[in-house]
Amino acid sequence: MKMKRRFALSLLGSAMALAGIAFGSTTASAHGERAQESFIRMETVGFWDTQFSKTTVQQGEDITLTGTIKILETWPNNLSNGNPSVCYFTVVEPGAQFVLKDRVINGLQAPQSVFCHKGGTYQYSMTLAGRAAGSWHVHPAVAVEQSGTIIGPGTWITVNQAASGFSYPITLLNGQKIDLESYGTPLVVGFSLLTFVLGMWWMIHWTWSRPTITRLAVTNQLPLNQDGGDAVGLVTRRDHRISATIAGVTVVLVGAGFLWQAFAFPGKIPQQSDWVTPPALAQPASTATATLTNAIWDPAKQIMTLTAEVKNTGTTPVTLTAFRTAYLTFVSPTARQPESGEYQMTVSPAGTVDAGQTSTFTIQLPGSVLQQEELVSVGKAQMAVAGIIELNDAAGTRNMATVQSSLNPTAT
Amino acid sequence: MAQAAIDVRAGELRQLVNRKYRFIDRKWDFMFWFTAAFVVAAAADITRLLFAGDWDFWTDWKDRQWWMTITPFATIIIPSALQYIQWRAWRMPTGATYTATCLFVAAWIGRTFQWHFFVNYPMNFIWPATWIPAGILIDFLLLETRSFIITSVIGAGIWTIAFWASNYIMLAPFLQPTTFIGHTLTVADVQGITYIRAQTPEYLRVIERGSLRTFLQEPQYVALAFGTTVAVGGYWIGQFIGRYLSVWPIGRFLKQI
Numbered sequence: 001m002k003m004k005r006r007f008a009l010s011l012l013g014s015a016m017a018l019a020g021i022a023f024g025s026t027t028a029s030a031h032g033e034r035a036q037e038s039f040i041r042m043e044t045v046g047f048w049d050t051q052f053s054k055t056t057v058q059q060g061e062d063i064t065l066t067g068t069i070k071i072l073e074t075w076p077n078n079l080s081n082g083n084p085s086v087c088y089f090t091v092v093e094p095g096a097q098f099v100l101k102d103r104v105i106n107g108l109q110a111p112q113s114v115f116c117h118k119g120g121t122y123q124y125s126m127t128l129a130g131r132a133a134g135s136w137h138v139h140p141a142v143a144v145e146q147s148g149t150i151i152g153p154g155t156w157i158t159v160n161q162a163a164s165g166f167s168y169p170i171t172l173l174n175g176q177k178i179d180l181e182s183y184g185t186p187l188v189v190g191f192s193l194l195t196f197v198l199g200m201w202w203m204i205h206w207t208w209s210r211p212t213i214t215r216l217a218v219t220n221q222l223p224l225n226q227d228g229g230d231a232v233g234l235v236t237r238r239d240h241r242i243s244a245t246i247a248g249v250t251v252v253l254v255g256a257g258f259l260w261q262a263f264a265f266p267g268k269i270p271q272q273s274d275w276v277t278p279p280a281l282a283q284p285a286s287t288a289t290a291t292l293t294n295a296i297w298d299p300a301k302q303i304m305t306l307t308a309e310v311k312n313t314g315t316t317p318v319t320l321t322a323f324r325t326a327y328l329t330f331v332s333p334t335a336r337q338p339e340s341g342e343y344q345m346t347v348s349p350a351g352t353v354d355a356g357q358t359s360t361f362t363i364q365l366p367g368s369v370l371q372q373e374e375l376v377s378v379g380k381a382q383m384a385v386a387g388i389i390e391l392n393d394a395a396g397t398r399n400m401a402t403v404q405s406s407l408n409p410t411a412t
Numbered sequence: 413m414a415q416a417a418i419d420v421r422a423g424e425l426r427q428l429v430n431r432k433y434r435f436i437d438r439k440w441d442f443m444f445w446f447t448a449a450f451v452v453a454a455a456a457d458i459t460r461l462l463f464a465g466d467w468d469f470w471t472d473w474k475d476r477q478w479w480m481t482i483t484p485f486a487t488i489i490i491p492s493a494l495q496y497i498q499w500r501a502w503r504m505p506t507g508a509t510y511t512a513t514c515l516f517v518a519a520w521i522g523r524t525f526q527w528h529f530f531v532n533y534p535m536n537f538i539w540p541a542t543w544i545p546a547g548i549l550i551d552f553l554l555l556e557t558r559s560f561i562i563t564s565v566i567g568a569g570i571w572t573i574a575f576w577a578s579n580y581i582m583l584a585p586f587l588q589p590t591t592f593i594g595h596t597l598t599v600a601d602v603q604g605i606t607y608i609r610a611q612t613p614e615y616l617r618v619i620e621r622g623s624l625r626t627f628l629q630e631p632q633y634v635a636l637a638f639g640t641t642v643a644v645g646g647y648w649i650g651q652f653i654g655r656y657l658s659v660w661p662i663g664r665f666l667k668q669i
Binding site for chain 1: 422423425426441445472474475476501502503509516517533536542544545547549555578581584588589595597599600601603605606607619620621
């Protein structure tokens with residue numbers, strides 16, 4: 001009785017622990033971006049103009065993510081041997097809460113990976129549809145072969161439950177319409193279960209009422225390649241007969257199934273490897289350039305100070321309007337007010353650079369944001385700052401200048 | 413005279429086989445098989461994940477070149493070890509089927525709870541392959557030949573072909589073509605694009621991408637032959653585990669006590 005009670009209690013405890021894990025856990029919303037070293041996020045890829053067409057959708061309703069990324073000229077040598085060549089544009093979200101329906105890179109439809117290169121600029125458009133009801137944090141991202149996934153600016157998207165739930169119809173080349181959510185599931189489950197039944201038949205036949213301890217005592221006295229036959233009774237003629245039956249049924253099941261699929265699903269093709277090279281993005285002629293001549297981190301004041309030299313090579317004045325690094329955007333107050341998710345920086349002297357002139361600016365970034373995002377690389381193997389300085393001229397030309405400087409702390 | 417002695421000896425052994433347990437209950441046998449199932453499933457799953465993780469995970473990885481080359485090798489190791497242990501100990505040709513059945517249950521529980529319910533991937537994208545038909549057939553081969561050498565050579569081929577044939581039945585609907593994002597792709601490819609895997613970008617797939625190493629332009633024949641060859645190696649790795657990491661140390665320990 002005591003044993004039974006103990007067994008019941010331990011069973012109950014296990015069930016409660018499992019239930020606690022199952023129902024007590026919450027969905028992770030962050031994606032580990034802060035765990036990536038700062039130089040990876042700052043020196044590899046720049047993101048700008050990231051737009052989500054909606055932030056609240058019904059299940060099955062489309063959202064379009066658009067934006068531009070640049071594989072920066074500062075791409076470090078220790079990633080992809082300094083030569084990124086294969087990229088995969090994707091989104092980062094917790095699990096499969098959305099489906100991806102379309103992906104266009106520089107105007108070219110790109111279902112799979114694309115060939116890319118250092119210095120390349122890529123305008124992307126990805127169409128998603130809400131799949132699971134809930135509120136999900138979503139980022140555009142670009143994965144680079146032999147480096148990893150680099151995440152862009154994210155936002156929360158709420159997917160509301162639709163009365164009809166979610167389905168994802170597609171049409172096969174043979175004209176058959178299928179729901180991708182459930183297609184093939186009955187076959188997979190049904191056939192798997194049939195094999196399980198055969199396996200259990202085999203196991204039950206061979207283990208039911210067969211003592212393990214006394215058989216061991218007997219097998220210890222027999223050579224490995226002998227079973228003693230009917231005389232000893234370890235393996236009988238009945239065992240051979242039943243085993244042959246199960247093996248025969250297995251062969252028939254697999255053979256018939258193989259023939260059936262050949263007739264049921266004609267015209268199969270192997271998985272496709274369909275990588276494309278996006279066309280180069282048409283870029284306006286550059287009218288300004290920028291370089292960083294110094295970067296200082298002041299831990300006492302919590303300020304990152306950048307010294308930037310801007311050269312106007314155009315015919316109209318240019319203004320330093322923003323600095324972008326990793327998935328952060330810092331905006332100069334003389335250009336515009338920060339939008340949601342953006343931060344303000346100070347630029348001095350405020351103003352513009354006249355045509356043909358070169359000016360030096362001091363940019364101050366709020367250290368609290370950089371520290372929160374783990375982007376201050378003091379004490380790391382690569383102490384540097386990198387990003388994109390945006391310079392706009394009166395004609396509306398946007399110059400995206402990749403900049404980089406070593407980071408010098410005032411104290412360590 | 414000699415035959416009579418053999419008959420007597422066989423009779424003694426037969427009596428020993430059927431002798432009742434003296435100190436423990438026969439429920440021991442059931443408990444043994446039941447509790448061992450967790451260990452066997454874990455060992456088989458770890459080996460599979462270690463060598464052939466993604467291939468057996470997603471439909472768009474289950475290709476005719478790498479999936480069928482790598483997976484039979486990875487998955488025959490533990491069945492082989494169990495075949496030796498269970499044949500050596502009880503003359504039961506059950507090692508491969510037992511492993512395959514335990515793995516089947518563990519894999520379906522894992523995929524259903526961890527991957528379908530928790531992170532919401534559809535089951536038709538993440539279904540685990542079955543090794544049970546392959547397991548039954550090589551267990552049957554061992555039963556009929558009572559030879560590990562023959563089972564390793566012929567059985568590795570049977571294992572590879574049976575694995576491919578039985579799982580291809582389930583894979584077939586996902587290899588039908590469709591047009592998606594302006595390109596002709598398989599349903600499996602579409603699943604891989606549609607259901608977002610943030611940290612498994614498409615370029616990571618190690619699948620057939622076209623090769624000179626084909627036979628009649630079909631890589632699966634070469635892959636089947638190569639898969640069989642490496643599965644023979646996998647079988648003997650399993651035999652080593654069974655003989656020298658399991659049975660021999662246990663025997664030595666028992667002798668000491």
